[in-house]
Amino acid sequence: MKKSIERILPLCLCLFATISFGNLIAQTTTDVAYSKAVDLMYSQEYLKAATAFNQTQEMAKAEHDHGSYMLSVEAEGVCYYALNFVSALRQTIDKAESYYDQYASVVNDSTRWRWLVIIHKMEACYYFCMIDVDDYAYWKAVDAFENCFYYISLLKTNTHFDDDALAISIKRDLLSLFYKSRQYEDALFEADAIYNYYAGLGYDEYASTPEAHQYNLNFVDASLSYAIVLARCNRYSNTFNVLSQLPPQCEKEPTVLRTRGKILMLQYENDGVDMRDKALAYYKEYLRAKKQELNTQMRSMTEVQREQYWLNMHDFLYDCCRLSDYSPEMLYDLVLYCKGYLLEYNKPKAKSYTWKDVQRRLKKGECAIEFLQYYGPNDTKRLAALVITPNSAKPRFVTIADIDSLINYTLLSGQTLGRALVSPYGADKNAIYNDRVLPTLLWTRQLLEATGGAEKIYFSADGILQQLAIEYMMPDSTRSCRRLTTTRRLMDANKPLNHNKMMLLGGVDYAAPSSAHDMDNDEYAYLFLKPYADNISYLPGTQAEIDTIYNNRQSDQDLKIEGANASDSTFRALANHYPIVHIATHGYFCGILEDGSSLRAVLNDNSMSQSGIVFSGAQFSLKDSSYNLLSQDGLLSAKELAQISLDSVELMVLSACETGLGYITADGVYGIQRALKQAGVKAMIVSLWSVDDAATALLMTYFYRNLKEDKNADLYDAFAKARRQLMTEVKGYAFHPGSLSNKIVNKYAAPQYSNAFILIDVQ
Numbered sequence: 001m002k003k004s005i006e007r008i009l010p011l012c013l014c015l016f017a018t019i020s021f022g023n024l025i026a027q028t029t030t031d032v033a034y035s036k037a038v039d040l041m042y043s044q045e046y047l048k049a050a051t052a053f054n055q056t057q058e059m060a061k062a063e064h065d066h067g068s069y070m071l072s073v074e075a076e077g078v079c080y081y082a083l084n085f086v087s088a089l090r091q092t093i094d095k096a097e098s099y100y101d102q103y104a105s106v107v108n109d110s111t112r113w114r115w116l117v118i119i120h121k122m123e124a125c126y127y128f129c130m131i132d133v134d135d136y137a138y139w140k141a142v143d144a145f146e147n148c149f150y151y152i153s154l155l156k157t158n159t160h161f162d163d164d165a166l167a168i169s170i171k172r173d174l175l176s177l178f179y180k181s182r183q184y185e186d187a188l189f190e191a192d193a194i195y196n197y198y199a200g201l202g203y204d205e206y207a208s209t210p211e212a213h214q215y216n217l218n219f220v221d222a223s224l225s226y227a228i229v230l231a232r233c234n235r236y237s238n239t240f241n242v243l244s245q246l247p248p249q250c251e252k253e254p255t256v257l258r259t260r261g262k263i264l265m266l267q268y269e270n271d272g273v274d275m276r277d278k279a280l281a282y283y284k285e286y287l288r289a290k291k292q293e294l295n296t297q298m299r300s301m302t303e304v305q306r307e308q309y310w311l312n313m314h315d316f317l318y319d320c321c322r323l324s325d326y327s328p329e330m331l332y333d334l335v336l337y338c339k340g341y342l343l344e345y346n347k348p349k350a351k352s353y354t355w356k357d358v359q360r361r362l363k364k365g366e367c368a369i370e371f372l373q374y375y376g377p378n379d380t381k382r383l384a385a386l387v388i389t390p391n392s393a394k395p396r397f398v399t400i401a402d403i404d405s406l407i408n409y410t411l412l413s414g415q416t417l418g419r420a421l422v423s424p425y426g427a428d429k430n431a432i433y434n435d436r437v438l439p440t441l442l443w444t445r446q447l448l449e450a451t452g453g454a455e456k457i458y459f460s461a462d463g464i465l466q467q468l469a470i471e472y473m474m475p476d477s478t479r480s481c482r483r484l485t486t487t488r489r490l491m492d493a494n495k496p497l498n499h500n501k502m503m504l505l506g507g508v509d510y511a512a513p514s515s516a517h518d519m520d521n522d523e524y525a526y527l528f529l530k531p532y533a534d535n536i537s538y539l540p541g542t543q544a545e546i547d548t549i550y551n552n553r554q555s556d557q558d559l560k561i562e563g564a565n566a567s568d569s570t571f572r573a574l575a576n577h578y579p580i581v582h583i584a585t586h587g588y589f590c591g592i593l594e595d596g597s598s599l600r601a602v603l604n605d606n607s608m609s610q611s612g613i614v615f616s617g618a619q620f621s622l623k624d625s626s627y628n629l630l631s632q633d634g635l636l637s638a639k640e641l642a643q644i645s646l647d648s649v650e651l652m653v654l655s656a657c658e659t660g661l662g663y664i665t666a667d668g669v670y671g672i673q674r675a676l677k678q679a680g681v682k683a684m685i686v687s688l689w690s691v692d693d694a695a696t697a698l699l700m701t702y703f704y705r706n707l708k709e710d711k712n713a714d715l716y717d718a719f720a721k722a723r724r725q726l727m728t729e730v731k732g733y734a735f736h737p738g739s740l741s742n743k744i745v746n747k748y749a750a751p752q753y754s755n756a757f758i759l760i761d762v763q
Contacts (some may be wrong), residue, residue, distance in 0.1 A: 021668045030059045030068050037072070041079060044308065047524050051086070066103055070096065077122040086129045088527070095679035110159045113151045120147040123172060128177050138181050145174045165703045168197050175225065182379065184232040193744050195226040195242070220250055224259045231263045235272055239263055254293075257286040258316060265322040269377055276326045283320055285363035287334065290316075291352070307608075313338050321374035324384065324397040329355060332386045332395040335370045337476045339460060340488035351489050355388055355395050361490040362390045367454035368487040369447075373403065373463030380404070383463060387450040390486075401441055403464060409437045421467050424690060426752030432468070433751035439473040448475070456480045460487050460762070462680050466673075469688060476624035482716060483760050485677050492682075494763045497650050497715055498579040501557035501708055504550055505566045505615075505656075506584035507543030510536045510634065525610040525637035526622070529588065533622035536614055541693020542584035545655060548701050549582065555706065567635045568615040572644055579650040582700070586614040587656025587672070587687070611671035612637035613656050638675035647680030651715065654686045655696055655757075673760060683715060683761045695753040698727045715762045727754045 026589035037052035060069035073096045096119050104112050120229040124144035130137040148170050155161035171190045198219040207213045223242055230239040236441055242603035243260065250256055261282030264275040290313065298306065317338050320331055332355040341352050358368050368388045376382040381403040386395045407418035413431035417438065420428040432438065442465075451457060457479060461470070476552040484490070543562060550560045559578065566585070575581050588611060618634030648653070654672065676684050687696075702722035707713050732747030748754065 030056060030063055030065060034068065034072060034075075037075065039423050041075065041137045042081075043302065044305065045302070046079040046082045050076045050083075051523075053079065058607055065112065065151055066099075070118055071098065073099070074118040074122065077125065081122075081125040081129065084129055085524070085527075085584035086126065087531075088403040089122065089126050089129065093119065093126060096122065110155060112160070113154050116151045117148050117155075117166070120144045120151070121173075124148065124170075124173065124177075128173070128180075129618060131180065138177070141177055142174075142414070144486070145170065145177070164197065168194055172402055175229075179229065179232075180573040187229045188233050191222075191229040195222045198222040198340060199245070203659050205247060205249065220246065220253070221258070227263060228259060231266045236263075236267050236271070236273075241532075244314060252285075252289075254286050254289045257282045257289070258319065261286065262319050263320075265319070269322070276323060280323055280327055280330065280610040283316075283323070286316070287337075291337075307726050315450070317372070318374045321376070321384070322374065328386060328395040328397045331397070332358075332370060332388070335372060335386065336486060336488045339370070339462075339486035351491075355386075358487050358490055359388050359390065359392060362388065365453075365455045367391065367451045367457055368490065369451070369457060369459040371400075371460060371462045371465050373465075376402075383465070385447055386451070387447070389450075389452040389454060391452070398447045398450050400444055400447060400638075406441065406464060409438065409441065411438065420466075424704055426692075426750070428690060428730060429755070430750050431494055433472065439475050442468070442470055442473060443475055456482065458482050458484055458487055458490060460484050467608065467688060469758050470712070471561065471750070471758065472532060472755045480716070482762060483758055484672050485761055490763065492763075495650075496712060497683075497707070499711075501555060502553065502580040502582065503559045503561070503574060503578040504546040504582045504584075505561045505571065506539075506546035506582075508539070508566040508585045508614070509564045509616050510538060510586075510614065510619040512616045513620050514564075514567065514634065520613075521633050522609050522635070522637040522640050525612060525635050525639070528610055529618075529635060530622050533619050536586055536619045536622070539584070539586065539693065541697060542655070545584045545693070545697035545700060546582065549704050552701060552705060564616050566616045568634060568640075571615065571636065575644070576646050576648045580653070581646075581649050581651070582653040582655065583613060584655040584696075586618075588612060588614065605706050606672050608639035608642065608675065609637050612639075612641065612673075612675075613654065638671040641672070644674040646676070649680070650680045652676055652684045653700070654684065655700060656687060677761075683759070685719070685757055685759050687756050688758065689756055691756040692748075692753060695726065695748045696756075698730060699723065699753075699757065700728075702726060716759060719759045719762075723754050 010605055033052065033056045034394040037049050037056055040046075040049035042514075053072045056072040057069050057076070060066075077089055077092040077096070078440070080086075080092060096115070100112075100115050100119060107115075121144070121409070124141045127134070127137040127141035127144060131141070134140075135533055149167065152161075152167050152170075171194050175194065178184070198215070200220065201215055201223075203216055203219050204212045207216050223246055227239045227242045230236070230242065244257075245265075246256065261279040262280035264282070267273045268276055268279070290309075298309070308560060317331075317334055320334055324331055336353055336355070336358070356605070362368060366389075370386045371383065372386065373381065376399075383400045383403055385398045385400060387398060388395050407416065409417045409430045411417060411420060412435050413420075413428070415423070415428055416432055417432065420432050423429075456476070457474075459471075459481060461483065471483055474481050512551060542588055546560055546562065550558060559574065560666065561574075571583075614638050615634045615636060621633040621635075672686060673684065699722055702725040703719055704719050706718040707715075710718070716730060727749045728746055730747045731744050
């Protein structure tokens with residue numbers, strides 16, 4: 001596929017190993033292996049490239065080729081930086097430092113300085129990735145970049161080294177650091193240097209070689225970056241002057257259109273110059289071009305290229321939120337496109353719906369809400385909603401809250417909402433849902449007013465709301481709140497559930513060895529979970545859960561899979577033969593999707609690899625240091641799950657507990673939902689946190705009993721009834737200090753039990 005300008009923008013990486021130092025690699029088998037690894041990197045197959053570079057290092061060691069070894073280590077670090085795989089990047093830095101300590105004394109000053117540039121560049125990238133979790137990461141990154149320039153100056157002063165491209169490539173990463181940290185004046189200094197460097201090389205409109213074509217792309221990239229930073233510094237006359245220097249043939253490039261629109265919106269927000277009509281025109285033209293790209297190229301793209309397309313469109317959605325009050329219609333349509341159509345592009349009957357299509361499906365007393373998380377003025381992350389009622393002249397955009405204010409909101413328990421969300425303790429979940437003020441911060445007066453008093457509310461969550469069961473937080477309990485992955489689900493036919501047969505999987509033996517072959521393993525998921533093998537312990541409650549459900553149903557057509565047989569290969573082979581699939585096992589929701597920026601987009605959606613479900617053999621494979629990744633690993637990541645055909649599954653129940661393997665994040669939960677929808681599952685029940693085994697088993701037993709007793713039962717009503725039964729029908733004793741005695745109470749009435757599971761995509 002032809003590389004577009006937008007594909008190049010994210011590559012603000014220091015790839016000087018493939019540009020400046022390539023001549024250091026001898027024409028040997030190491031050279032051939034290195035070239036193949038570079039090809040993988042340029043194809044954005046970063047994990048495969050990292051593995052290939054690791055193999056190149058072993059070859060270089062055998063040949064005592066110090067230069068090739070260090071270049072391969074540096075290139076491996078670039079790959080992990082692109083993946084935002086911080087722990088692996090740290091290990092790569094440690095490997096480079098160890099090699100430096102061992103061999104620095106046997107090489108000349110020039111080589112030693114080059115190695116130090118490599119090490120400090122990787123350290124700078126590492127701290128760049130750590131900015132959101134380390135208060136000092138920004139300054140550590142700046143120091144590392146300064147060390148890079150110091151050793152480059154030594155090379156220039158004391159050797160024949162004259163490769164300015166090396167310094168420029170590092171400046172591009174430093175520019176991204178300043179921009180991400182909103183140090184726009186510092187960013188401007190770097191952007192100016194980068195722009196002047198590429199402007200000096202010129203633009204070759206007759207580019208006939210790959211090198212000339214790459215320089216053209218770099219020139220356009222530098223121009224757009226410079227223009228954006230100038231706009232951030234309120235220097236709009238300079239901004240438009242830079243854009244005017246772009247060659248005419250670039251004017252219709254999608255990224256140029258999008259950048260022009262964004263700059264006009266920044267000017268409107270900062271100076272009040274109202275060019276929103278022109279900005280909207282640029283955005284619409286950009287969207288038209290990207291839809292055309294989807295229609296003509298998506299099926300031929302690699303999985304990584306599809307991920308990049310997905311992430312670019314979500315970044316674009318953030319940009320368009322600046323037009324929320326000017327064109328909410330376009331914004332709602334874009335949300336439908338990003339949340340819905342991109343999941344279905346490979347289906348023959350997939351259609352691109354508009355807000356008008358959704359409105360036509362709404363009955364009297366109903367409304368549709370698309371929640372969205374975006375960047376508002378001053379780049380503050382905000383939560384908002386787009387609301388449609390049957391009588392809406394256009395969607396209504398309602399601002400709800402700043403995300404930071406929600407995360408830092410102090411519950412009545414004294415805990416902040418952010419800490420309570422990631423806490424494994426039931427008491428903290430109770431604090432969230434028993435808080436009287438929090439529901440009014442989410443279901444605000446303006447939002448409730450926008451619903452027009454609707455009794456049935458269809459909503460699609462986003463961001464932090466993926467972690468909250470807000471359907472159980474509606475201030476008016478008489479209203480029905482139904483969660484959808486996207487409100488375009490209202491366009492689906494509403495058919496009764498077929499519960500003639502069911503597949504149940506539980507009581508999984510995670511320690512069981514496996515000799516089965518699995519060519520579709522997600523290597524990134526395996527590497528991410530390997531340090532947490534001991535956390536994947538047997539769950540006896542899951543065996544009792546599936547036994548109870550199986551015995552109560554008494555159906556000869558049901559299939560129960562347990563122990564070592566509960567493998568991911570068995571699931572792949574059989575799941576699509578059953579309209580209901582119930583899985584009781586560990587689940588992991590550990591992914592944090594990095595936010596991109598105008599200068600460095602996110603390159604890979606790692607949340608799809610960092611969320612998933614666990615099958616038999618997982619602990620065995622994760623603990624086996626000699627394990628072959630082509631064998632069955634017992635892990636089914638969301639990325640793998642999305643590639644399985646599950647279009648015959650009408651209801652998937654993931655009775656999977658979060659195992660304490662990290663933070664439960666919005667992206668992790670959404671990763672599973674997105675995967676199941678891509679696989680074709682109609683509706684799903686998933687958990688938001690770890691739940692008591694007995695409570696889970698009871699909830700599911702009630703749910704399936706309700707379905708059995710009424711063959712025409714509405715899924716939503718059956719599940720809502722099961723939650724009420726769990727809260728009211730099971731009694732237990734609670735110690736009462738006042739009376740110094742035990743008191744009979746509803747054992748599972750607390751939100752930690754009743755609110756953990758959510759039902760998705762049921763009309």
